[in-house]
Amino acid sequence: MPASESYNIIPVGVVTGTQQNLRLEIRPEYRPALKGLDAFSHCQILWWIHEFAEDCFRGTTQIEPPYNAPVSGVFATRSPVRPNPIGLTVARIISVDLDQGIVEVSGLDTYPGTPVLDIKAYFPSTDRVRQARVPAWAASWGEWTIE
Known part of the structure; x- marks a missing residue:
């Protein structure tokens, strides 16, 4: 794939x-x-990390x-500094106003x-992994979000 493809x-x-x-x-x-x-009850939200969209960040x-983690490739982190500054969050849906186009969420x-x-939309059957593996520096983090 050519590097100039956009x-x-x-x-x-x-x-x-x-x-x-x-x-x-x-x-x-x-x-x-x-x-x-x-x-x-939940959705996945893809968002643009606009503060880190400049070329100087995208080459990192x-x-x-x-959290005392070792130097890591950005694909092994949730760093906002990455080749394509796209964020992903699973959030709880509080309400949806179709007419006004407002989705109130928590956990974003x-x-x-x-x-x-x-x-x-968040589908538990396809969007979660029962036995996930993480590095030692992240092993003490909770298994599930609060909500």
């Missing part, structure tokens, strides 16, 4: 609200895509992560002003 990504919305009460504000033309999302391949690890690239 893809056009169009945000479907933006994160709004406050850090304690985050919401996804979906653009009018994508609001019909929310139909049925309210039947799910290794970082020194926090971003902040107001962040572009939302996509939302996917």
Whole structure:
């Protein structure tokens, strides 16, 4: 694949609200895509890490992560500094307002002003792994999120 190949990504919305009460504000033309999302308890949110989208960050391949972890390749971390600054969060759905295009969520690890690239319904049968392996530096982290 040529290095110069590019893809056009169009945000479907933006994160709004406050850090304690985050919401996804979906653009009018994508609001019909929310139909049925309210039947799910959780969703996956893909978002653009816009603060680290400049070329100087996108060439980074290794970082020194926090939590006393060793130097690691960015693909082995959740660092915002990466070749394609795309974030992924599983969040709890609090409410969905189809008419206003508002999805209120909890557990989203971003902040107001962040572009939302996509939302996917969370399916436990395909989106979780029963016996996952992690490195020793992350082994003491909880197995499940609080919600």
